[in-house]
Amino acid sequence: MPDTDTAVPATEDPQGSFDAFYRATRQRLFAFLYALTGNAAEAQDVLHEAYARAWQRWSTVRDCDSPEAWMRTVSRRIAVSRWRRARNAVFAHRRAGPPDDVPGPNPDNVALVAALARLPVEQRTAIVLHHLCDLPVAAVARETEAPEGTVKARLARGRRALADLLSIDLPEESRV
Template sequence: MIPADFVREVYTASYRRLVVQTYAVCGDVGEAEEAVQEAFVRALGHGRSFVTLDNPEAWLRTVALNHLRNRWRHAEVVRRFQGRLFEPPTHLELSPDHVVLVEALRRLDRAHRTAVALHYLADLTVAEVAAELGVPEGTVKTRLARSRELLGPMLSGEEADHG
């Protein structure tokens, strides 16, 4: 059994940050919240081994991102067999800058968007991002450089043709 105070402490310290990072990857706040909540549920299932982790937040982020990947795989299978599914729009109050950032991130492919979210929002080093994604560090550096190149004009208000 995990001490309730430990879970509360990790939740208080990490929940919002994990949701923001996950939201940057998936672009849907409801999906991000669900993934992070699922990570906390799995942490509770791990009992005392969760308490002994060197970095519980990193473990939770990995679980949340894996949950998203599994959902995306499942959704792809469903789309193949049932046609296109539409998700209801999510209503939330976000600052205009946040909306612009998420819209710009949505224009990146999933691999680039994930690298950006992990590096800039989760504050992981290039080596940590590479380890989490299972790719070489050079790949992460290339994705980050290309992402900056693509995001720059979008975030500065200039629209460039990247087609």
């Protein structure tokens, strides 16, 4: 909660300083918003936003009949806008109903990810880019900054290692 200062009306400040206005009004405006919202954190958030708006328009606000009344109006409107947004979010959530149940992960995908995690990072990267992202060997080579021959070797070694980890029998031509 803001500390209390001796209230000095903004009109007594020869330059119409925003700082003086802030110091003179922050306690009263906080008390107003706290009573209005019933929540100290919400009151502070609204007040900060209202002061930011006042600061941006200070050359106009300081010439108002009552800059503090301007702040009360703006901060009240900000608070009401937040309430409406929150209320509309609740209504939208109720209209949409609860989210659909998301099925659990496929056991095969879990096994594949676990097996990939056991591969060296270079082999894993090559396998994922080539087989899961459908990139050709040349694109994998560019992305990993490795020669195409190296990428092909990593793919071959990675496939053999994955086959062993997943207990899959590879055709003979893949084992060579």
